[in-house]
Every structure is written in structure tokens, then in C-alpha cells.
Amino acid sequence: MYPENYRYTKEHEWVRVEGNIATVGITHHAQEELGDIVYADLPKLGANVEQGKTMGSVESVKAVSDIFSPLSGEVMEVNELLATKPEKLNEDPHGEAWLVKIRVTAPSEIEALLSAADYQAYVGAE
Amino acid sequence: MIKKVRPHPTQNEPLLFEISSPGKMGYQLPDLDVPSLDPIAALGAENTRSEIEDFPEVSEVDAIRHFTRLSTWNYAIDLGLYPLGSCSMKYNPRVNEAVARTDGLAWIHPYQPDSRSQGAMEITATLEAALAEITGMDAVTLQPAAGAQGEFTGLLLVRAWLQSLGNARRRVLVPDSAHGTNPATVHMAGYEVAHIASNARGMVDTAALERMVDQDVAALMLTNPNTVGVFEEQIGDIARILHAKDALLYMDGANMNALVGIARPGDFGVDVMHLNLHKTFSTPHGGGGPGSGPVAVKKFLEPFLPLPRLKRTDDGWRWDYDRPQSIGRVRAFYGNFGVLVRALAYIMAHGGDGLKRATLDALLNANYLRKLLEGCYEIAYDAPSMHECVFTDRRQAARGAPTGAIAKRLIDYGFHPYTVSFPLIVHGALMIEPTETESKLELDLFAEAMIDIANEIENDPKLVLKAPHSTRIAKVDEVAAARRPILKWRPPT
Numbered sequence: 001m002y003p004e005n006y007r008y009t010k011e012h013e014w015v016r017v018e019g020n021i022a023t024v025g026i027t028h029h030a031q032e033e034l035g036d037i038v039y040a041d042l043p044k045l046g047a048n049v050e051q052g053k054t055m056g057s058v059e060s061v062k063a064v065s066d067i068f069s070p071l072s073g074e075v076m077e078v079n080e081l082l083a084t085k086p087e088k089l090n091e092d093p094h095g096e097a098w099l100v101k102i103r104v105t106a107p108s109e110i111e112a113l114l115s116a117a118d119y120q121a122y123v124g125a126e
Numbered sequence: 127m128i129k130k131v132r133p134h135p136t137q138n139e140p141l142l143f144e145i146s147s148p149g150k151m152g153y154q155l156p157d158l159d160v161p162s163l164d165p166i167a168a169l170g171a172e173n174t175r176s177e178i179e180d181f182p183e184v185s186e187v188d189a190i191r192h193f194t195r196l197s198t199w200n201y202a203i204d205l206g207l208y209p210l211g212s213c214s215m216k217y218n219p220r221v222n223e224a225v226a227r228t229d230g231l232a233w234i235h236p237y238q239p240d241s242r243s244q245g246a247m248e249i250t251a252t253l254e255a256a257l258a259e260i261t262g263m264d265a266v267t268l269q270p271a272a273g274a275q276g277e278f279t280g281l282l283l284v285r286a287w288l289q290s291l292g293n294a295r296r297r298v299l300v301p302d303s304a305h306g307t308n309p310a311t312v313h314m315a316g317y318e319v320a321h322i323a324s325n326a327r328g329m330v331d332t333a334a335l336e337r338m339v340d341q342d343v344a345a346l347m348l349t350n351p352n353t354v355g356v357f358e359e360q361i362g363d364i365a366r367i368l369h370a371k372d373a374l375l376y377m378d379g380a381n382m383n384a385l386v387g388i389a390r391p392g393d394f395g396v397d398v399m400h401l402n403l404h405k406t407f408s409t410p411h412g413g414g415g416p417g418s419g420p421v422a423v424k425k426f427l428e429p430f431l432p433l434p435r436l437k438r439t440d441d442g443w444r445w446d447y448d449r450p451q452s453i454g455r456v457r458a459f460y461g462n463f464g465v466l467v468r469a470l471a472y473i474m475a476h477g478g479d480g481l482k483r484a485t486l487d488a489l490l491n492a493n494y495l496r497k498l499l500e501g502c503y504e505i506a507y508d509a510p511s512m513h514e515c516v517f518t519d520r521r522q523a524a525r526g527a528p529t530g531a532i533a534k535r536l537i538d539y540g541f542h543p544y545t546v547s548f549p550l551i552v553h554g555a556l557m558i559e560p561t562e563t564e565s566k567l568e569l570d571l572f573a574e575a576m577i578d579i580a581n582e583i584e585n586d587p588k589l590v591l592k593a594p595h596s597t598r599i600a601k602v603d604e605v606a607a608a609r610r611p612i613l614k615w616r617p618p619t
Contacts, residue, residue: 010428
């Protein structure tokens with residue numbers, strides 16, 4: 001369910017790091033809890049985000065939830081697809097529906113994030 | 127096929143666009159008494175048009191009938207039970223209206239001189255004193271226009287007091303069960319939000335609180351009873367933990383209707399709080415109310431209250447603007463005065479004993495429903511319920527019918543839905559607050575409907591999932607409406 005090469009937060013974001021670029025999304029568990037997602041409010045291109053701080057929000061028919069940045073860095077790319085197809089967040093949260101790509105400024109921060117196995121255990125217990 | 131001039135009021139209503147008929151109009155203009163101009167010659171062809179495309183053309187009586195029929199569709203507390211939790215949709219007694227419509231009160235103007243406004247000022251002062259007595263606080267401002275503005279005012283008072291001691295601090299703690307307005311208020315007042323988790327009983331985890339309160343924490347914003355309808359039993363300890371670090375206890379009074387006449391926030395350590403007159407004190411709620419969110423404080427915060435304050439002099443009441451530490455005005459004039467009159471009418475019509483009985487009836491009604499429904503629906507927290515009870519849809523969702531579907535089916539039984547999916551800490555919440563208004567018969571019928579629906583979910587969940595079946599419009603696709611809203615009428619193609 002949860003890709004081995006991703007790292008995870010307790011706030012249910014995932015991150016995939018390639019070189020100094022980190023792709024960020026919300027987890028399958030997050031989309032399941034939220035229900036039908038209708039809108040994603042994402043940071044602007046060039047915005048600086050900070051690990052553990054709010055960088056945007058996702059809205060479902062039930063609730064609005066903050067997205068916390070898993071790593072610090074600068075937003076290099078924003079997933080335009082979500083503006084017209086927010087349902088992708090329900091359909092493919094670990095793939096097509098990534099949220100943003102960040103240029104990582106503090107690579108060592110990744111040590112604080114959960115592995116796939118840890119995250120699976122965490123949501124299993126929740 | 128039946129031909130109709132227009133649908134019966136129980137049936138669906140076309141849009142004005144759909145009943146448009148070219149040439150109809152709802153006005154008549156007199157003949158020009160000046161020479162007429164050719165608009166094209168005067169303004170140029172590019173700036174003029176002979177008609178507005180697709181603009182509905184109807185007569186006055188067409189428009190009146192259309193909107194009057196729509197107005198009969200509103201559900202209201204005057205039509206039946208309105209079991210929305212955390213919002214206390216209670217009946218607005220008509221004596222409130224009679225008093226508020228007294229000529230001298232209805233026609234008073236805020237610019238009348240103090241000497242001609244003594245009655246209104248006396249009403250204001252009496253209400254301030256009554257709310258101070260009910261809450262056990264020392265001083266009250268009636269200025270804030272609604273609960274959220276009351277919260278904002280309250281946090282500005284906290285900030286002003288801390289600033290006067292030399293450091294406004296950085297953070298405000300908010301439980302994860304809080305109303306969404308609390309964290310929003312914290313941001314508005316320039317603080318950071320720190321969320322504090324609830325324990326297994328749905329209450330603030332005091333050990334976590336103890337760890338989180340430090341010299342950077344300005345206050346905790348706590349709703350008590352909280353949004354799961356549970357009284358924070360550790361409230362005394364919570365206040366002590368905060369006060370030991372000079373942090374303040376803010377109480378969101380949204381659920382104060384569970385305490386009036388029984389317990390006073392001022393006695394259990396609250397420093398500043400707001401009330402919602404449109405919840406606890408029976409003034410109109412919804413549809414623009416307007417609301418009213420008085421703020422009550424302990425003595426040490428009084429100098430910071432908004433301008434102006436009422437002052438008793440030898441010549442009667444005066445507005446006192448000489449308050450150097452005040453945070454200033456938060457609203458024009460003196461609050462939503464007409465609402466204040468209604469709240470005072472409610473308080474005086476009941477008296478102390480009557481208010482206490484209303485509270486006890488509200489608690490009794492909620493607990494009665496909890497007992498009737500506990501067999502079918504799983505209660506979210508074991509702790510005793512106060513004025514509302516919160517269930518989780520776990521049992522029903524497992525059969526495919528979550529809280530939203532149950533709520534929709536309730537419409538077929540003639541009831542307004544309860545609060546759906548709030549508070550967020552309860553998985554698939556069904557939150558029910560009957561208030562003191564309802565009779566045993568009404569509650570029994572509501573419980574019967576809920577039990578019937580639970581049985582339907584056991585036998586035929588599809589029936590519930592496709593509800594409502596008896597309304598003008600069948601189940602709407604809320605997801606599609608939110609994802610791809612249609613905000614503009616277009617002619618059918």
C-alpha cells in the first residue's frame with residue numbers, strides 16, 4: 001500500500017526525494033479519512049516552506065485539513081492537474097496526484113520522517 | 127399530461143429565467159419631460175445595447191409569487207425540532223419580540239444624547255450585570271456582534287494584558303475538538319496555534335497540557351462543555367496549570383446553555399469568555415440574526431475592555447471614553463442593541479430559577495435521547511453527556527450507510543438533520559442537541575425515526591443511501607457540486 005521509497009509524516013503526508021528535489025503528496029490513509037476531496041489549496045511557485053509548518057490545505061465534503069510540509073525548501077513546481085481534477089487525490093494519491101515539488105534546503109530533516117513500515121504501523125494503530 | 131399555470135407550493139419551482147416572457151416588465155416609467163436622446167448617437171454603438179441577453183423578463187406579481195413560494199421552503203425552529211448540536215437552535219419566545227418592538231426601543235437612535243437614552247443605557251447595564259452574575263465574572267462588554275468577534279475581542283484583551291506586563295507571548299493552545307473559529311481567532315489576533323490532543327474520554331489531556339504550557343503560551347481556548355458535549359472535569363487543574371505560568375484560560379461559551387444556573391465559569395478559573403446570545407439566550411439565530419457575542423472578564427482585564435464603557439454618575443448613565451488601557455472599539459455604537467433587549471427579556475421572563483430549570487431540561491432531553499438511541503448507535507465517549515450527545519456511525523458505516531446518509535433519511539421522517547461529521551475527532555459523528563424546547567412526544571418521535579433508520583440500514587441499506595425520497599429534489603450530488611460548481615444559468619441548448 002505505502003511505497004517503500006517514500007517517507008511519511010504523522011500528519012499523513014508522503015515525500016519522495018530524488019537528488020535535491022522532493023515530491024510531496026498526501027497518503028492513501030489521508031484521502032480515505034477525508035472522503036471526497038473537492039479542492040486543494042497549494043503554495044505558490046517560489047514559496048518557502050518549512051518542515052512541520054502549514055503549506056496549504058485540502059478540502060473535502062466533510063472538512064478542511066491543513067497540509068504540513070514534510071521538509072523545508074522552495075516550491076519549484078505545483079501540480080496543475082489538481083485545480084481541475086481534485087478527485088485525483090482520492091484516486092491516485094501516491095502517484096498522479098502529487099501536490100508540489102520542493103528544492104530541499106535541509107536534507108538531514110528526512111531523518112525525522114517515518115519509513116513505509118513505520119507509517120503503516122502508525123495508521124494501523126490509529 | 128396535467129397543464130398547470132405554476133406548480134403547487136409543495137412542488138419544485140422553476141428559475142425566473144425559465145418563466146421569462148419577452149416584453150413583460152415589473153415597472154412603468156412616466157413619459158420623458160425632457161427631449162429624448164438617441165443613445166447610439168450620444169454614447170456610440172459600442173457602448174449601447176438594446177437588450178441584456180437572457181435577462182429574465184417577468185411581471186411584478188410573477189416575481190413576488192416566485193420568491194414567496196421559495197420562502198415557504200425554509201425549515202425553521204418554528205416548524206419543528208432542529209437537532210443541530212453545538213449550536214443550540216432553541217425556540218425564540220415571542221415575548222422577546224414584543225419587548226424589542228416597544229416604540230421607545232425600536233425607534234431609538236444611537237446619536238440621541240445620553241440624557242434621552244437613559245432607558246436604553248439602563249437596559250444595557252442591567253444585561254451586563256445579569257451576564258456577569260450568570261457567568262461569575264466581574265465585567266462584561268456587549269459590543270461584539272457575534273461569537274467569533276467575541277473570541278477575537280477576548281484574545282485582544284489577553285494580548286493587551288500580557289503586553290502591559292511586558293511580553294504578549296507567541297502561542298495559544300486549542301484542543302483538537304474545538305470549533306473552527308478558535309484557531310481562526312488565534313491567527314487573527316496574531317498568535318500561533320498549538321493543537322492539544324484530547325484523551326480517551328474526549329477531554330483535555332492535562333499531562334499534555336502541563337508539558338505544553340510555557341512562557342510562550344498566552345492562553346488556552348477551551349469550550350466547556352466541549353464540542354463532544356462532555357464537561358471538562360479537570361477544569362480546576364487546567365486553570366491551575368495555566369495560571370502557574372501566567373497564561374490565561376479563555377472559555378468559548380458556545381455551550382454555556384448547559385451551565386446557566388448550575389455552574390459559573392468565573393468560579394472554575396476562567397479569566398475571559400464570550401457568550402452567544404443567539405445560542406444561550408434565545409435571540410434569533412441564523413439568517414443573519416444578527417448575532418451577539420458579549421465578552422465577560424475577571425477584574426484584572428476590565429481596564430482593557432472596548433470603548434466606551436457605561437458609567438454611573440449623579441446625573442444617571444454616561445458613556446465613559448476615558449479608558450487609556452482600552453483595546454478601543456470593536457464595533458460601531460453599542461452592540462446589536464435589539465438583540466440585547468431580547469436576551470434581557472428572556473433572562474427576566476425566566477428569572478434565576480427558570481433559567482436553571484431550562485438548563486436542566488436541556489440536559490435531561492439530551493440524556494433521554496442518548497438512552498433511547500444507545501442501543502442502535504454507538505456513543506462516541508463514555509463520559510456523561512451534558513446538553514448534546516455525540517454518536518459515531520461505526521456500526522452503520524460498516525453496513526454502507528455513513529452519518530451523512532442517515533441524516534438525509536431523517537428528512538423523509540419529517541425532521542431536520544442533526545450535525546453531521548463534527549466534531550472531527552469523532553469518526554463519522556452524529557451530533558444531536560434537542561435543547562430544552564422539545565416535549566417528550568417530539569423526542570420520542572425523533573428517537574423512533576432514528577431507530578427505524580438503524581433498522582432500515584440492517585435490512586436494506588440502499589433505501590437509506592438513496593434518501594431523501596419525499597423531497598422536491600432527490601438526493602443531490604454534493605461532491606460534483608463542490609468540485610465543478612455551476613454558478614451561472616445558461617439557456618438549455
